[in-house]
Amino acid sequence: MNFPKFQQLVEERSGFRTMENPTASGEYFSDSCGDMYNFFLKIGPGAVIEDISYFTTGCGFGTATCSLVVEIAKGKTVDEAAAITAGEIESQLDGYPEKKKDYPERALEALHVTIADYREKVSSGAIPDYAAMPRPESAPQPEPLAAASSSNGSDSGKVLIKLR
Numbered sequence: 001m002n003f004p005k006f007q008q009l010v011e012e013r014s015g016f017r018t019m020e021n022p023t024a025s026g027e028y029f030s031d032s033c034g035d036m037y038n039f040f041l042k043i044g045p046g047a048v049i050e051d052i053s054y055f056t057t058g059c060g061f062g063t064a065t066c067s068l069v070v071e072i073a074k075g076k077t078v079d080e081a082a083a084i085t086a087g088e089i090e091s092q093l094d095g096y097p098e099k100k101k102d103y104p105e106r107a108l109e110a111l112h113v114t115i116a117d118y119r120e121k122v123s124s125g126a127i128p129d130y131a132a133m134p135r136p137e138s139a140p141q142p143e144p145l146a147a148a149s150s151s152n153g154s155d156s157g158k159v160l161i162k163l164r
Contacts, residue, residue: 002094010060015070017053023127026114030106035062037110039069043118046135047078054110061096065103068092069111078131082115084108 019025019040028037035058042051052074054066068089073081086104090096096103121127 001097006060006064006093009064009067012067013063014067015053015074016055016063016067018055019051019053023130024114024118024121026110026112026117028106028110028113030058032102033058035059035106037062037066037107039066039110039114041078041114041118043078043130045130045133047131048135049073049076049078049081054107058106061100061103062106064093065089065107066110069107073111077135078115078118082112084111 018038019042022040023043024041026039029035030037035056037058038055040051040053040055041049044050052070054070056062056066058066069084072084072088072092076084086108089104089107090101118127122129122131
């Protein structure tokens with residue numbers, strides 16, 4: 001496991017926030033550990049995920065995994081995001097410890113519930129069919145995670161959690 005990247009994901013909590021007026025949202029509750037995962041999506045023309053965020057009551061592995069889902073899914077179409085695999089997430093950390101191997105499935109289940117919410121809203125006519133709208137020339141690209149946090153004293157709105 002790539003512990004430095006894991007630690008960075010936990011410290012930076014990329015995408016950890018609720019979203020005002022999301023196009024879709026979904027929640028997954030894990031009976032096995034009591035963690036709750038929520039994802040929020042803003043969908044644009046071409047059914048591109050323009051913004052994605054999450055909230056979780058989970059531990060560091062839940063936070064890191066959700067941050068990876070945000071990193072991977074942003075800028076993809078809804079169908080591309082639905083096809084993200086647990087293996088893709090796991091490979092971003094060079095594997096998970098044996099007792100934590102189900103975290104990618106948990107986060108993906110929450111993402112799939114959110115995508116189902118989007119599809120249900122489209123089919124009911126509650127929101128427009130963004131997939132039918134032309135995709136913009138340059139779809140938003142995911143922002144890569146920084147290699148290391150800087151501590152220049154600026155208030156970026158991020159919460160820094162030091163692991164010992």
